[in-house]
Amino acid sequence: MSETPLRILIVDDEAPARRRLRDVLSDSSAALPLTVVGEASNGKEAIAQLEASKPHVLLLDIRMPVMDGIETAEHLLKLEPAPAVIFTTAYDDYAIQAFEVNAIDYLLKPIRPERLIAALQKARALTATRMEALKSAAGKARTHISIGDRGRILLVPLADVVFLKAELKYVTVRTLEKEYLLEESLVKLEQEFTERFVRIHRNCLLARDYIEGFERVDHDPEEGEGAGSGWVARIRGMAERLPVSRRQQHIIKEFKR
Structure with a gap:
């Protein structure tokens, strides 16, 4: 019986970076069944797509406009089960914050295919039950308040x-x-x-x-x-x-x- 493909949402504000990740994933599909279910250019766009795309994993950049990757991951913790997060970034100074929001892995660009596959295999092994047990409060002040609503997340701007x-x-x-x-x-x-x-x-x-x-x-x-x-x-x-x-x-x- 074939494995269910891992559903992946790519989130990066740079289109070339998203294309590069697609190419790496395409080359890696023989090693691990997967499908790219969507792309987003910032965290807010990604959250808006969650209900329709139902990703198992987000490949998430950190420095993005509107909503950065760390805050996006904080909001994802409200979902049950929460999708896994793998950060893909050019910066190495967010690692501590990344693991405070329970990231599976922290990959530095340019992404090496073998590192990405290893991270995705970890994500597949992490069950929804274990994700729930890992939830914890994140320290960074949010710009939005996330409201859980029947499996969706509603984002209310803090300024409102x-x-x-x-x-x-x-x-x-x-x-x-x-x-x-x-x-x-x-x-x-x-x-x-x-x-x-x-x-x-x-x-x-x-x-x-x-x-x-x-x-x-x-x-x-x-x-x-x-x-x-x-x-x-x-x-x-x-x-x-x-x-x-x-x-x-x-x-x-x-x-x-």
């Missing part, structure tokens, strides 16, 4: 996020147009995006860029009528007001400076 609000086991990610549910810790999100968001309540992080101001209200929004005055945050482009807890009211002075 107005606030993050913890509700039960989920975090609501709110933009001006939509809201999404995210299974991440609000504390970890605060640590990762501390420059962009400020905590205004124990369950809410508000993007600094969307803070229009603060206003006093007749009653504390946390306690209800008759509990004394309180503060709410006004949001640029949104009628909704968010309560500022007493513990976090020191930020009001910060924004008045």
